Amino acid sequence: MTKPKIFYLATSLNIGGTEKFLVTLAEKLSGQYDITIGVIRGGGALENHLKEQGFTVIQCALPWRLTGYLRLHRIKILHTFLFWAHIYGRLAAKFAGTPVVITTQQAVDIWKKFYHTFLDKLTAPLCDYFIVNSRAAAARLESVEKVPKERIGLVYNGIDHARFDTQDQQQAVRNELKIEQNAFVVTCVSRLHYDKGVDFLPAIAAKARGCFFLVAGDGPYMGILKDKISRLKLEDRFVLCGWRRDVARILKASDVFILPSREESFPQAALEAMSMRLPVIAADVGGVGELIEDNKNGYLIKPGDIEGYANALNLLSENRELAKGMAELAFARSKQFSEDNMTAGVAAIYSELLADKTGAVAR
Numbered sequence: 001m002t003k004p005k006i007f008y009l010a011t012s013l014n015i016g017g018t019e020k021f022l023v024t025l026a027e028k029l030s031g032q033y034d035i036t037i038g039v040i041r042g043g044g045a046l047e048n049h050l051k052e053q054g055f056t057v058i059q060c061a062l063p064w065r066l067t068g069y070l071r072l073h074r075i076k077i078l079h080t081f082l083f084w085a086h087i088y089g090r091l092a093a094k095f096a097g098t099p100v101v102i103t104t105q106q107a108v109d110i111w112k113k114f115y116h117t118f119l120d121k122l123t124a125p126l127c128d129y130f131i132v133n134s135r136a137a138a139a140r141l142e143s144v145e146k147v148p149k150e151r152i153g154l155v156y157n158g159i160d161h162a163r164f165d166t167q168d169q170q171q172a173v174r175n176e177l178k179i180e181q182n183a184f185v186v187t188c189v190s191r192l193h194y195d196k197g198v199d200f201l202p203a204i205a206a207k208a209r210g211c212f213f214l215v216a217g218d219g220p221y222m223g224i225l226k227d228k229i230s231r232l233k234l235e236d237r238f239v240l241c242g243w244r245r246d247v248a249r250i251l252k253a254s255d256v257f258i259l260p261s262r263e264e265s266f267p268q269a270a271l272e273a274m275s276m277r278l279p280v281i282a283a284d285v286g287g288v289g290e291l292i293e294d295n296k297n298g299y300l301i302k303p304g305d306i307e308g309y310a311n312a313l314n315l316l317s318e319n320r321e322l323a324k325g326m327a328e329l330a331f332a333r334s335k336q337f338s339e340d341n342m343t344a345g346v347a348a349i350y351s352e353l354l355a356d357k358t359g360a361v362a363r
Contacts, residue, residue, distance in 0.1 A: 004350075006035050008022055008025070009040070009088065010081040013047040017268040017269070019082075021133075024343065038060040071096040077102060078102070080102070081104050089103075094126050105130055106265050108136055121146060130147055133157050134286060134290050155346055156337055157268050157271060159334070159339060160338075168252050173249050173253040184210060184313075185214055187273070188258050189272070192215075192221040196219075196221075197261045197262050198260070201260065202231075203232070208309075209318075213239070216250045225240065254278055262304070263286060264288050266290060271291060274331060274333055275331065281299045281309060281312045284303070
């Protein structure tokens with residue numbers, strides 16, 4: 001039986017939670033579907049990864065090229081990721097006659113201006129279904145973009161737990177990163193961006209007694225972060241190691257994970273940290289509370305509350321047994337979110353919509 005053709009369209013394929021979600025779906029579902037990937041702004045690190053895995057990746061900066069491709073190749077499902085891909089994709093699919101159009105919403109998107117919301121609301125009726133990764137994201141679609149509840153499906157992010165079962169020893173990783181063996185290491189793995197609140201980290205560090213901060217990631221806020229670290233004379237308490245492919249090893253060197261975001265939907269980085277037996281101290285925004293249970297597997301902090309973050313860190317750094325107990329609960333919670341469950345949830349949505357729109361069912 002011929003596999004149904006799916007086209008994944010992303011605004012970019014840089015390293016980020018939504019882009020990683022696309023890559024996981026492509027890799028996991030390629031046995032059931034004929035998958036092609038399109039990107040509006042090419043050149044991201046994950047684009048190269050997909051090409052290495054044998055996927056066709058095409059540039060879609062010109063909307064009419066996308067329309068032509070969808071029509072010529074008789075694409076059955078267009079699945080879009082990130083804002084401009086949603087807008088481009090919905091319009092292109094309308095003109096191409098693509099039977100099924102799906103949007104992935106993996107952010108609460110507090111950054112949107114009025115015109116972004118206008119474009120979303122204007123084109124939302126052209127989309128058959130919205131896949132969200134948190135109840136918070138679903139609530140935004142309903143309240144702001146006026147998407148009917150019956151066109152929204154919740155599929156939580158998942159991870160491949162085996163990938164985080166590293167045999168590396170904490171001591172070896174700390175030696176490599178020049179971190180003292182007895183340090184209490186606070187780690188943040190994140191895009192260095194305003195939304196992620198990484199600019200709060202130096203002020204938190206100044207009030208967190210004896211904590212060492214390890215930051216893995218890159219982005220436009222790298223310069224701001226370095227400047228604040230310098231002004232507070234905290235250079236000896238920070239390692240900024242840029243993007244790392246060996247996230248499991250970075251987490252192995254850590255005692256606690258921190259996520260001081262201004263905006264989140266369902267934080268993949270926190271889930272990965274929990275799978276490595278790390279308690280998480282995170283901003284109580286978006287869908288974070290759907291993963292982190294306050295005072296059980298971590299702490300939920302009011303956004304921007306420097307004292308709140310520092311107090312939680314001081315509590316854990318001075319009570320290692322408390323931290324270990326939270327770490328075990330974090331690990332147990334992470335086991336509820338697997339890549340297999342995530343991809344099965346998406347595949348079920350594909351099958352249902354294909355059957356409804358075309359009478360075809362993927363096998």
